[in-house]
Amino acid sequence: MHKFKILISFLFSITFYYNTSAQSDTALIRSHLKTLTKTPQFRNHSNIDQLNLTAGYIRNIFQKSTDSVSVQEYNVDQKTYKNIICSFGTENQKRIIVGAHYDVCGDQEGADDNASGITGLLELSRLLKGKKLNYRIDLVAYTLEEPPYFRTELMGSYIHAKSLQESKADVFGMISLEMIGYFKDEAKSQSYPIGLLSIKYGNKGNYITLVKKFGSGAFVSQFSKNFKATKSILTKTFASPPSLPGIDFSDHLNYWNFGYDALMITDTSFYRNKNYHQKTDTMETLDISRMGKVIDGLYNGLISLK
Known part of the structure; x- marks a missing residue:
């Protein structure tokens, strides 16, 4: 009996450690979202002071x-x-980029697009503090992702990706956080660029998506496997040609263009969130709890890379 009690205690300690190894702070997440969205001016390209x-x-x-x-x-x-960059594990040569843009399209708060992604970076920075890492991890907050600069060489992510190539940085891969806070459990709350995809992925917007292109490399494969293995949130992987509408609608586009292995973590943007690029994209529409679980999956997926 004594040995049995010791065994139960040991197993409980393992489970407890696993469940709390990346406990995102929803109060901090809410605070970051409020600071980013409830501003005197909208953080678009015209309002340089607010940016x-x-x-x-x-x-x-x-x-x-x-x-x-x-x-x-x-x-x-x-x-x-300005792009803002912070680094962890700088003793390692091979690096991973995790990025999100902080500008918005037009005159709107842009809570999901993309204060949610930036909040993911901020909370991830807290979780990475003081951790021993197998890779250097650079967190990059980009400017000028939105129109009129989208798909131009003036995007902050283009500037950053180009600088990596010019400096011959050893990049293992890149993750773009693009809208990670909007979830719906109702039927028909999720749409797709091709209607038949609902047969495979379902019609409820209750999951997070790892978006990759055909022929992705070792980083995307390993990270995707690690992220899903955490089981922190319902996760679906979507792979397609880059030509499919929406698959490259974020900053990972520029890393693909420079030959880096990259993926996007997203709630699928306008295929689910009808507040996309509207004044109704406010923090009150976001699911803070599930957003925290996305960040937990991101953190665990990164630190478990070998």
Whole structure:
């Protein structure tokens, strides 16, 4: 009996450790979302002062977790725009990029698009603080992802991806966080670029998606497997040609263009969230709990890479 009690205690301690190894803080998530969205001006390309305030907030939060924080500046139409970068595990040569854009399209709060992705970066930075890592992990908050700069060489992610190539950085892979906070359990709350996909993936918007293109490499394969293995949230993997509408509608596009292995983590954007690029995209529409579980899956998926 004594040995049995010891065994039960040991198994419980393992389960307890696993369940709390990446406990995202929903209060912090809510606080970040409020700071990013409830601003005097909208954080679009025209409001450079607001973009700078947002960039400053991101930088300050990053600095709480690591001393390795930098600003990548570049000029567009005589205005200076900024990518904010923080790094962990800098003793490792091979690196992983996790990025999200902080600008919005037009005059709207952009809670899901893409304060949710930036909040994911901020919470991930807290979780990575002081951890021993097998790879260098760079968290990058991009500017100018949205129109009129989308698919141009003025996107912040293009600037960053190009700098990696020019410096011959050893990049294992890249993850783009693009809208990770909107979930619906109702039937017919999820649509697809091809209607028949609902047969395979279902018609409920209650899952997170790992989006990759055909022929992805070792990083995408390993990370996807690790993310799903955490079972932190219902997860579906979607692979297709890059030509399918929506599969490259974020910053991972530029890493693909420079030959890097990359994927997008998303709630599927406008295929689910009808607030996309609308004034109704507010933090009150987001599922904070499930958003935290996405961040947990991201963290566990990263630290378990070998």
